[in-house]
Amino acid sequence: MGISELSALLEKREISATEITASVFSRIGSVEDRIKSFVTLTHAQAVDMAEKAEAQIVSGNKKILSGIPLAIKDNMCTKGILTTCSSKILGNFIPPYESTVTSKLLEQGYVLPGKTNLDEFAMGSSTENSGFFTTRNPWDTERIPGGSSGGSAAAVAADECIAALGSDTGGSIRQPAALCGVVGMKPTYGRVSRYGLVAFASSLDQIGPITKSVRDAAILLNIIAGRDVLDSTSAPVAVPDFTAGIGRDIRGLKIGIPKEYFIDGMDPEVEKAVRDAIKQYESLGAIPVEVSLPHSGYAVATYYVLATSEASSNLARYDGVKYGFRSEGRDLIEMYMRSRAHGFGAEVKRRIMLGTYSLSSGYYDAYYKKAQQVRTLIKRDFEDAFASVDVILTPTTPTAAFRMGEKTDDPLQMYLADIFTISVNLAGVPGISIPCGFTSANLPIGLQLIGKHFDEETLLQAAYAYEQSTDWHRRKPNL
């Protein structure tokens, strides 16, 4: 059950907040050893929060999320609760402050069952880069759940929580949502405050919901969206009621199909599912229009220059001096080197080196600056396309979930898992992944819809119309 259904039951007092939490933990107890979604389970806090929520409900002060267990990706700071980013270097880090998004969830009475696994510092597409362990895909535990928000997506798919928050820098919400058969949304850059989200690439990172339905995504976005005085990059843009457009019919809606996104090497089953989805949209009265995003081919390269450059600087603070992991050395330099050598995993170190190189004197113009210019072109591609369409439709990923270890030896292959999602972050526009079918091996396939800047309303409206006309979101993994 999702947020809206449970909320209705709580309202009617047919179920209690403590019962929901107990049921979630019972589910966790039976599946977690196979899925491994959580880095930290916060059972005691959850019970406490559920009791408070129950008291709210009983006294007639039910909030939107009273008693609803939501898992939080372990790169969002939760006051007094371990926040590791799945990295050894933050293995003992307990933030003395709360992130803006979780503060907003707290105001609405949510219950925190635990913090979910991710690729270390959100760098990866499979959770195999977690400094602790790999999360498994609930549809096939030999396969990865996607990443970096793999823990959150798997927890939602495996019913270990009602919904979750993830963060998306190049596809880290949408790609695992697609591979786990759930809904994942990356809002417009600036829509949601990043305060308290441990930065990977500041100009690309954005927090968003991972849910069992489009409606739940809208409900969570309503709560977490909005200008925050603690984040200068959060936009002073009015926040509409995102659930309002849901259910409105989509006749006449123009859906752009970018020709560059149907590439060689795409899984034929994925392509067929997406083409079927286009037909389904047509049957709902939407009008498919071919559009071009000519600079799509440069997106992955551009992303890996910009994201790693920012990361190399963002991760400099983990130096063993103030908090987190320290490895002693004979002098300061040795302490720095050992702490960082032992504290970070291989992929994080690879990206720090890439980024350091791109920003170095003599290379800056050829890499960082050039990548910024290409980013502008990619942004313009979307502006041009959106001059004639309302949303853009693409596959979320080129293939369904791959096997554990399949791509770990080849970082470039791994990077291509985000080929369809990266441009959206570079352009700063919103994107959502919704289930659109299954492969013959019963693995979920995701459909990505991309919207105009700050037009999550239309995006959710289009996603909901499709979701309600299909049954994909009702299927459950066999656990």
Add this chain to the structure above:
Amino acid sequence: MKWEAVIGLEVHAQMLTDTKIFCGCSTRFGSEPNTQTCQICIGMPGVLPVLNRKALEFAVRTGLATNCSVSKYSRFARKNYFYPDLPKGYQISQYEHPICERGNIEIVVDGEVKRIGITRIHMEEDAGKNIHEGTGGYSFVDLNRTGVPLMEIVSEPDIRSPKEAVEYMKKLRSIVRYLGVCDGNLEEGSFRCDANVSVRPFGLKEFGTRAEVKNINSFRYVEKAIEYEIKRQIRVIEDGGKVVQETRLWDAGKGITESMRSKEEAHDYRYFPDPDLVPIMVDQQWVDEIKASLPELPDAKRHRFVTDYGLPEHDAELLTSERTTAKWFEEAVRAGAQAKTVSNWMMGDLMKLLNEENKSIDACPIRPAQLAGMLQLIDKEVISGKIAKTVFDEMYKTGKDAEIIVKENGLVQISDFSEIEKVVNEIIARSPKEAERFKAGDEKLLGFFVGQAMKATKGKANPQMLNDLLKKKLS
């Protein structure tokens, strides 16, 4: 060969905001270590900077006061390097798009006015402090200063001598103090400077290779360090060597500069625009409002003092270096005193007394009107200029009006003709030999007679009358 020095200064001025540049922590100096910190300024995971509007305003004020143009579009950049006092591993500074550019200020050297260009003014955050002493083998870090707002004011290489460098520093300090944007305290490090120094054969247009001299924390050292560095570079070249581009540290104890790191060892700071801070778009109307609110600045005041009061450049420069000094001067003039006389008394006796006690003019026991009152007594020949010095010291000591001091101590000048004549007659009678010699042409002896007469009148004799009378009687 004749050499010419080419000098440019980078001045770091701590801004007098109540809170830090990117968080709400206090900027107070001298608190217990790490008591003025929060998750933002100590760089915890996930925190974000938000610009203090006051810091931006202060930078804009300074830019306008130094004739800079204020950038319509300005950005923060990250300067990346590892150091324990830099908790984020980067300093938020400005690089490609500073808030202010292309300004200038005027300095007065040997009575001549010279214009020094300002390349840019940018905002940045200060770092913390590492503490190595008395810490039992460990190093400790105090992050109270981390995130205190700084302005870096970079001059053009227009400075040609250590003296000009000092005057430039003093003028800048004077301007930021007028504006109230920095306290200009060199000892506490809230106003500090690095100097870029090079030399070239006189008349040559090309610049020589420069060295950057760091760690200069007083006006005296600005002069000494640059002086030393110029001599060193000339010696290197004259000995057939080459000046290398490097960073050098001023060692005040030894009075020399020493190499800190060469160009090859220079850090690659990997500057790039800070994605956590949005570009600053400065609103012209806001700039206009700030401009309109600026006080009269040292240069304008100096010009006015020269034109309105007929003061020499040198006097005007000194009197306008502090807003409070200029105000004191103008109040004395307004109370009826003659400008140049006030200036002489202020730059002489008054400054001397204040400096002896290390007092600022705000704490001066003499009020401007009291000086004017004393000067009137001189004009009215109630007291002599000589007695005035005694009266002035007494005023400083007691804060009493000159008139009262004169009365209480019986210091009124003797201008009664017959009284002076009586004294003169007695002295001449007492010293017949000297009188003879004087009459014979030894005019130096006039001083002897004046001295005797002053002694007899306890310095109160009207000097003009005394002189006239002595000359008459002795001829």
